[in-house]
Amino acid sequence: MVSATAPGKVILFGEHAVVYGQPALAAPVMHLRARAVIDETRTADVNLIAPDLGRSAQLSSARATNPLAATVRVVERHFAKSLSDGYSLSVTSAIPIASGLGSGAAISVAVIRALGTYLGRADALTREDVSLLAYEVERLHHGTPSGIDNTVIAYEQPVYFIRRESGNVIKPFAPARPLRLIIGDTGIRSATKDVVGDVRREWQHDPSRYEAIFEACGRLADAGRAALESGDLPEVGRLMDENHEWLVRMMVSSEALDRLVAAARRAGALGAKLSGAGRGGNMIALVTAETEAAVGEALTAAGAVRVYTSDVG
Numbered sequence: 001m002v003s004a005t006a007p008g009k010v011i012l013f014g015e016h017a018v019v020y021g022q023p024a025l026a027a028p029v030m031h032l033r034a035r036a037v038i039d040e041t042r043t044a045d046v047n048l049i050a051p052d053l054g055r056s057a058q059l060s061s062a063r064a065t066n067p068l069a070a071t072v073r074v075v076e077r078h079f080a081k082s083l084s085d086g087y088s089l090s091v092t093s094a095i096p097i098a099s100g101l102g103s104g105a106a107i108s109v110a111v112i113r114a115l116g117t118y119l120g121r122a123d124a125l126t127r128e129d130v131s132l133l134a135y136e137v138e139r140l141h142h143g144t145p146s147g148i149d150n151t152v153i154a155y156e157q158p159v160y161f162i163r164r165e166s167g168n169v170i171k172p173f174a175p176a177r178p179l180r181l182i183i184g185d186t187g188i189r190s191a192t193k194d195v196v197g198d199v200r201r202e203w204q205h206d207p208s209r210y211e212a213i214f215e216a217c218g219r220l221a222d223a224g225r226a227a228l229e230s231g232d233l234p235e236v237g238r239l240m241d242e243n244h245e246w247l248v249r250m251m252v253s254s255e256a257l258d259r260l261v262a263a264a265r266r267a268g269a270l271g272a273k274l275s276g277a278g279r280g281g282n283m284i285a286l287v288t289a290e291t292e293a294a295v296g297e298a299l300t301a302a303g304a305v306r307v308y309t310s311d312v313g
């Protein structure tokens, strides 16, 4: 038996704008993890099992859209080795799906790591390789992913990220003072691909308005990085608030997200914003030891179906 895990993630600044080449910041959520387990079966074919979803398939007959099959094929190509027989691959995850916490990329990264170990090639897989392979899988589902999800999840470190045709800018960074985030889940599932597609249509309809919004978000990501590196947490919170307002103008927020963001601020959070694709999914609030409990309670009272705490740095 071999197994591997990978964390979830939050986007601190710059979601959506990052698809259009603007900088963004993301951080792993280390204690919410996806896990892949490989057991040898010594039989023909491969069982692909997702017990949480009640799904299973055989690799040989899996649809092209099956994400586990796609991940196996991507790793087969990378190592030029067959992975088509003799084992079962089972994935479980504590990361809620379709909620902006990177569950899909985390499952891909866990599977890639487990398959690397199964082949005895784990040492040959750098975090860059893992990230690029996960990106290939993400592209099958999302169309035009920026690459920030697979990067932060494969690196398991906060990253400053810019999408570039010529090679992405990836700068892991450490905040000067640790951040404590509360993550509030609206419980509403939202497909990243759909929201990214809607933003694309709006951008095509009114490019100058949308480009101004994207640039504003990019400036906030740069300012956020500077504030994080100087340990100015009140400024980080203020910038998060501002980022949320731009996401509202981008039309990717929702009544439920706005309600949770407002509740967190009223309860004393330094700042709050939606995180990820939006429409549903999760929001994040920056808290201190003094405000943490009150913000968590306020989020639950405002309708959050789950509340998590996550430390960055």
Ligand code: PMV
Binding pocket: 011, 014, 015, 016, 017, 018, 019, 099, 100, 101, 102, 144, 145, 146, 147, 148, 149, 192, 196, 275, 276, 277, 278
């Ligand atoms: O997968 P999500 O919901 O965390 O969204 C990823 C962030 C986006 O900027 C909306 C999309 C992308 O590819 O960067």
